[in-house]
Amino acid sequence: MAPKDAAKEEDWFAQLDAELEQKTEAITKDLMELNNQKRMINRTLIEDFWKIWMRFGKINVHFTMEPSYSAFAQFDEFPDQWRFREDFNFAGVNTIQLVDRTQEQGRMGDSLKIWYYNEDSTPHIRMVFEYCEGEHYYKYSGWKRIFGQFVIYDAPLAKFDMDKFHEKLADVVKAWYESHLRRNRDILIKHLKDNYERGETFTE
Structure with missing residues (x-):
């Protein structure tokens, strides 16, 4: 390759390399900001869900929780005297949920779920209440x-708004709690509807 061509090739790659370095720095910064935001949000929401877990436990309603309390908590006295584990990776949590284990009234599997997802490359957070509507027999899968x-x-x-989120969370938890106290799941389902x-809608 002639010296002039070699210099041109080097200039081309130098420009490309600079652009790639700039993109690397920008994306790294975005990911750090995303992780910091998730870390702060998840720390609060995991604590919220654990407090809900304990509150329902007082009326003998048992939930399972994800992430498991054994992963995020250290206990001085189970379940109410606890602190977060120092090595727990809050930013790595993509799903937080409480699942009702009550077998009466078709409640098994009723759950409050939070997860993160991307839409058009924009990270979102969503909270849903999932509930079992019944059973159906399928010819090939039973x-x-x-x-x-x-x-x-x-x-x-x-655009996550913690105050608005807490308002919605409290609204659903109150209906869920009352439905257990009155032993009437329809109170919860009607409130949600x-x-x-x-x-x-999906099957399991």
């Missing part, structure tokens, strides 16, 4: 449980 969803909160992560948009 009996399947049919689950429905209600969308409680959904927003781009950049009257106040929230339906989401997806």
Whole structure:
């Protein structure tokens, strides 16, 4: 290759390399900001869900929680004297949920779920209430449980509003709690139908 051509080739790559370096720095910064935001949000929401877990436990309603309390908490006295584990990776949590283990009234699997997702490369956070609508027999796969969803909160992560989120969370938890106290699941389902948009339906 002639010296002139070699210099031209080098100039071309130098420009490309500079652009790639700029893109690397920009994306790294975006990811750091996203992780910091998720870390702060998840720390609060995991604590919220654990407090809800304990509150329902006082009326003998048992939930499972994701992430598991054994992963995020250290206990001095289970369950109410605790602190976060120092090595827990809050930013790495993409799903937080409480799942009802009550077998009466078809409640098994009723759950409050939060997860992160991308839409057009924009990170979002969504909270739904999932519940079992019943069972159906399928010829080739047998009996399947049919689950429905209600969308409680959904927003781009950049526009996440903790106060609004807590308002929605409290609204659903109060209806859920009352339905257990009165042993009437219909109270919860009616409240969800009257106040929230339906989401997806799926089988398990």
